[in-house]
Amino acid sequence: MRRSPVGHMMPAEEAKMDAIDIILPIATAIALSPLPIIAVVLIAGSPGARVSGPMYLAGWAAGLVALAIAAAVVTHLVGDIGPTGEVVLDWLRVILGGLLLWAAARKWKTRPQGLEEPATPKWLDALRQVGPGAALLWGATLAAVNPKHVGLVLAAMASLAYVPLSSGEMILSTLLLVALSSGPVAAVVVSRAIAGEAATPLLLSIEQFLLRNNDVIVMTVLGLIGMVVLGKGLSGILG
Template sequence: MGAVLGDELGFAAGVMISPLPIIAMILILATPRGRMSGLVFAAGWLVGLSALGAITLVLSGGAGASGNGQPADWVGVLKLVIGLLLLLLGLQQWRHRPRDASQAELPKWMAAIDRFTPVKILGLSLVLSAANAKNAGLTIAAAAAISSSGIPTDQQIAVLTMFVLIGSLGILIPLVVFLIAGERARNTLSSWKNWAALHNAAIMTVLFVVLGMKLLGDGIGILIS
């Protein structure tokens, strides 16, 4: 189990380092009902990652993700496809990066986030966690890798739980800081938001390339073994 968890850390870190969801959480915490809205956003995020990971575990187990102690060939193909997708997203991110990082623009929906109802905040968190191309790809790859490891079901669930928790630290840390420090945390959170917005393109490009190359390597390794 320890070896499988170690392999999952890279995927979890890739989900954790998600500038736009982190910025969204900080903006939500700055709204009049920030405490409750932040809890709703965190709950939706955890549910989204957990549900997608659990569905992948079930489907992968039914499809025979592990055979003779080795991952099935289709797991290698899946990792190749997701790896290529991440590399293409990295290329797109790099080509459309702002020439001047200080002029980087945030999505227009963020300007209206203070008017979001709890239902909209929940929907936003589900989209950013389970429907985001990077996070969805990494979660599917992670869950497929867990299923193909051959460890018992209870250990698979434990590893997936750790993956979700580590992958959620990016949004949970600002929430915890706000819950503990309250209004005193606003300046700190604001500086985090500005830093994430400024370096979003560079961070995402590096993540896409590094994780894409890792998945390509994993996929090739499975197919030729």
């Protein structure tokens, strides 16, 4: 087990609670990312939605798992260096927190003004007619090849590096992160599978709401998580 920054072994139950405290805000930030939800809403409205929707969800989960594993390996290797590694992890959290705050500020600066309509990414239109294979690829890409997700998952794993978890507990923590992060995407897929075409009006409402409020949602989530990550990094450096 890894020692905590204050130099004593953390009780098992306390370690598990600390892991949950780390995972919950990060998972919430990923789950509330508007564009991946808009993407699955569009796929859920496509002709082959009953197959393409679950494939998108599978790709999304696989992408998050791959990203979490990569981040865990990197932070584990750095943390195993010793005291120097712990300092590097603290500075990594400071840098990631600063980048998340910068991204939040950028969203605020570039948000639509007044009655200006928000710009809709052109690639979203391609999702209205995707097949199962393309849906799987889109899900994995939007989960793993997203700079915000990379920063958030790295921040989570850098913080988990301080928690003395067994290998099994680390795997469970990763699965919990993926499961919570996938909540809204899974909800859309399940709703479409159960309700069929009757879910279309609700899905359209969700799509329009997220498109209109994308910048505000992302700015708020990144700002809050950025402050938490930055604060933990500074606490480690100064403590």
